[in-house]
Amino acid sequence: MRRPFRVLLCLAATALGLTTLSAPANAAAENYVALGDSYSSGVGTGGPYSGGGCKRSSNAYPQLWANSHKPASFQFAACSGAVTADVLNSQINSLTASTSLVTVSIGGNDAGFVDVITTCTLNGDSTCVNRVEQGKTFARNTLPARLDNVYNAIKQRSPSARVIVLGYPRFYKVPGSCSVGLSDTKRSAINSGADVLAEVTAQRATAAGFRFVDIRSAWTGHEICSSDLWLNSLTWPVEESYHPNKNGQSKGYLPALNAVTG
Structure with a gap:
């Protein structure tokens, strides 16, 4: 009777060992590096900011994640205004062979985010729609190679x-409760640009073997012209405009990141 019992003990020990090996890494052992643009650095939260022109906020989702998970190390390299070339030329130096977790949001500035918003704010519907279409063409035809370069460099x-890889939200609720500002035509066009950017980024991230986090659904009901904004409209200082506010970082981005790192 003892032999079957010993076999059961061995099987139980083996199962326990397999469970231990397959368990997710302890966050305390993570070496975390946050790359990306202003959506990762936290512009829009009102500060306080560090890193000079990079404007890294203590209210940005990378810092909030680090505060709550207490990784072994944390490098906050994301920088306001960054394009893919900035990640390749400077931010990438924060990565090492021991880095175990990387987050990145990039591509919006390459696709002309600022110019699209400026054009749509200062011009009529047709000019806005045309500028958005130009951005979508760029996102489909030129951005993929740039994202591939970034993702390959991260892997190396x-x-x-x-x-x-974290995406960007849709900007506007259409129709929304805004009594002034951009027309529904402009809002719909800008949202369509966000959709194309998400689709392209998801494709390239998946091709690289990375996890893409699409936050558009989480942002539903919290766009500009909704009753519970997670995104600034035109505000002061102007650079805070059209960026996630504190709720956007803590209730939008952070839970989305927690969901895939937990």
Whole structure:
């Protein structure tokens, strides 16, 4: 009778060992690096900001994640205004072979985010729609190679890291409760640009073997012209405009990141 019992013990020990090996890494052992643009650096939260012109906020989702998970190390390299070339030329230096977790949001500035918003604010519907279409063409035809370059560089620098690519929200609720501002035609056009950017980014992230986090659904009901904004409309200082506010970072981006790192 003892032999079957010993077999059961061995099987139980084996199962326990397999469970231990397959469990997610402890956050305390993570070496986390946050790359990206202003949506990762936290512009729009009102500060306080550090990093000079990079404007890294203590209210940005990378810092909030680090505060709550207490990784072994945290490098906050995201920078306001960054394009893919900035990640390749400077931010990438924050990565090492020991980096185990990387987050990145990039591509919006390459696709002309600022110029699209400016054009749509200062011009009529047709000019706005045309500018958005130009941005969508760029996103489909030129941006993929730029994203591939970034993702390949991340893999080369940190081949063992989990890499999480976070997207951008739709900007506007259409129709919304805004009594002044952009027309529904302009709002719909801008949202369509966000959709194309999300689709392209998701495709390239998946092709690289990375996890893409699409936050558009989480943002539903919290766009500009909704009753519970997670995104600034035109505001002061102007650079805070059209960026996630504190709720956008803590209730939008952070839970989305928690969901894939938990």
